[in-house]
Amino acid sequence: MIYLSQLMGNPVYAADGEKIGTVSDLGIATGEVFPRVTSLAFKGPGRTPFMISWRKYVDTYDEKEIHLKVPAVEIRFSYLQPDEVLIARDILNKQIVDTRGMRVVRVNDLKLSDTSSTQLRLLGAEVGARGILRSLSPALEHVALKVARTFGHPIPERIIAWSYMDLVERDLSNVKLSVSHKTLDDMHPADIADIIERLDPRLRGQVFAQLDDEQRAGAMAEFDDDAMAAELMGGMNEREASRMLSEMDPDDAAELVSELDYDKAEKLLRLMGVQEQRAIRQLLGYREDTAGRIMTSEFAALPEGKTVADAVELLRGLDEDFESVRYVYLSDEDNKLSGVVTLNSLIVAEPQTPLADICTREVITASPEDDQEDVAEDIAKYNLLAMPVVADDGHLLGIVTVDDALDVLEEEHAEDLQIAGGIASDDESAHGGDLLWLLRRNAWFFIWMVGAGLFVALSHLTPAFQAPLHEVLLVCSALPIALVLADDSVSYVTNFFLENDPDDEDSPSMLGFTIKSLALGIAFATLVVLVEMALDSVVAAAAGASMPKPLHAGFIAAAIAVLVAFVLCPVWLLVLRKRDEKNEDTSGFALSVMAMVIACLVFCFAVGQLANVMGILGVFA
CATH class of the missing domain: 3.10.580.10 (CBS-domain)
Structure with a gap:
């Protein structure tokens, strides 16, 4: 086996030993189960591009060099045939659709099989990490494999066979493969929609344009992102878009039309048949998020x-x-x-x-x-x-x-997760990376580190605030209490919002919620003070002296910040309800960060006031 990355840049020698260029690409005949390499592309003197027949001119090859059968003067230039592609230009580093796994992947390398001394065939695309490492350096791949095996986590090859590849950046619709396999056109509309959503924006329109009206209509109905669906429709001419809408179920068509601007929507509706137009207009007459908007008139x-x-x-x-x-x-x-x-x-x-x-x-x-x-x-x-x-x-x-009901429940579940501070989809953590995942779940820790850093910087840079480092650290040791409870206060609000409908007569009133929030704030603040008093007693019994004043100040400031955090609970509830009335999404994580930042600021302010009273942190009287 040999890889394209191992051949690229290798010297090409004529029969007399003269170096005539370096390998730049390989051409393959696509109409085969495992396509033969039919052409060799190389750059000659002055970087002049040449293409020659592989079968006619190549004598031997390996991972280091290629030797031709004839001298340089006998080489004749050839051309790429209609059923041929250049694999480095057209496949390498491009997005492809793995029609077996029904996903979009990027080609990092290409695996070739040397079936004879001169014959090469394309086996498939390497879409894993090994392809990236190999393209950077074979030595780097070798070292990475040894290290991975040492720790018991080998890096496997991830090869997608040619028969399961559909290029999305090059129109190969006229190429007939001699093997029967599922192509993009044969997929279920939901799978097509999922693939298109994962593509780079510049490629979505190209793939979508290859589908017929029925396939487009099916895929449009399955898109999770309505704005993206409207954008794709905006790239179609009006008659095509109108025909596609006519193929869609009335409820799906009405939802899509509602995302378009008024003039565009009116033009498309006028081009439709009278029956289809009447059905869509009837559904558009109902308010969003109602049964009338998602019902279908076909029964x-x-x-x-x-x-x-x-x-x-x-x-x-x-x-x-x-x-x-x-x-x-x-x-x-x-x-x-x-x-x-x-x-x-x-x-x-x-x-x-x-x-x-x-x-x-x-x-x-x-x-x-x-x-x-x-x-x-x-x-x-x-x-x-x-x-x-x-x-x-x-x-x-x-x-x-029932399918529309499931879509509604899935959408509401995703919104509830977002408000509650969860991740709505599996892809979000993958796209955002491990750092974002860690930040979401431990935001209090990062805010604590930032707050402590600001305290330390203030103690060194501000003439009016020259505090010893140990006093600053003692004060900041109580800040996590305020941050964690501020985060919990938002969780309390979001749970109340999700479980109680303001229009329900049995739901607690806003006044009742406010009183309960205030009571919780007083209870938690009191608990923080009691913990501080208990610690002080333990320290006094063990060391014969009370806790340091900065630690006292930190606990008291934390209690004040906790009280303020729960006092703000009705404000967060109003924000959630107002945005919900406007059908606007609200991130529970964003609310938690805001609550923790406010708690941090209140903590700092309280410490500043206590410092004057207790004579700590070097604050000028």
Whole structure:
């Protein structure tokens, strides 16, 4: 086995031993299971690029040099064929789609198989750390492997076979592979959406443009980032965008159109068919985050006087892309929802059985103005596959399907995690790195170190504040108490916010929450003072003297900061509720940092005031 990185830059010698250049690339024929190397690209004198046939001219090769069969004067230039690509130019350091693993990866090296003395074939792409190390230096890779094995953590190769690679920066749609494998076009829309979201922004449009209208519509409905979906749609011409919207379910199309500016949305809607346009406009008429906004107007309904045979005929006549049907809804003479028939009931019933005889009359419904989260929770609670949405007069408007309910619950769960200070997705820690992960979980420690550093700097740089270092450190030793409890105060607020709906009559009032927060602040501040008194007693009993004054001051300042932190709890609750009313995301981590910074400032201020009283820290009277 040999790697592209081991060949790049190697000298190329003619048959007479003359050095004629250095290797710059290899060409492969893509129409094979393991593509043959067909061309050798090298840079000659004056860095002039040359390309020659590998089969015709290459005699021998290894990891150090390549020898040709003929003298330099007999070499003839060749051209890249339509089914050929240059692997260094077109694959190395590019993003590819691993269609087996359904992910986007970056090619760090390419693995070649020397099937004979002169024949090379491409096996696949190295996407792991070893490819990076090897491209930097083979010696560095060797050392890293030995060190990793020593510690019991070997670095494995991560090779993606050619048959499972789809390039995303080069259009190879006309290249026919001789092996049957899943390509990007054959993937489920959710997998396509996931891959496109992980691509560099400059590549998303290129990949999206390769899909047909149906595939685009499916992928659009699966995007987690609505703004990114709107951006992709903005790159399409209006007729293409309109056709794609027509392929989407009305609820998904309405959600996407709501992300566009008014003029753009109106142009697209006017280009659509009358039926599709009416369905989308109807959904856009409802407020965001309501059942009306996420329902679909595609459902199966019949008068209750019809038979099982009529229902089967109705279902057989539906389009293939019709919203998944699990129920047939019945209406009475006044066109009001009167019952529901499940598919299971239809299957076992006789064709001439009246639907009214096998329907369920007690139907759980929602109003179009109901909160989408409440509707989703009811669907989960009652194990429904869809919930009908009815108007005030009982007329059936649409249905909320279980897949939309799951999307709502997932979105609400992510928001709750964010408010609670958790990480909403697995990728965030990967993108932010270990330092961000550590910062999120130990923010108090970093703020403590910064606060202590400022204290020390102040004691050395400010003429009016010349304090011995040991006194500064004693004072700062009590600061973590204030920071940790300030962090806990925000957790207390976020838990209250998530568990209590202000519109619920049974929820505690704002006044009750304020009183309870103040009581908690007094209790924790008192506890800090009691701990300080207990420590003082222990020190006095052991050493015959009380604790140093700076440590006394630190504990008292911490108690004051804790009290202020809990007094601010109603403020944080108001912030959460106001932003929630505006559908704005709020980070619980950001609130925690703000609360800890305020606690640190209050602590510093309290220490400054206590210093004057207690005659510590060298403060001028």
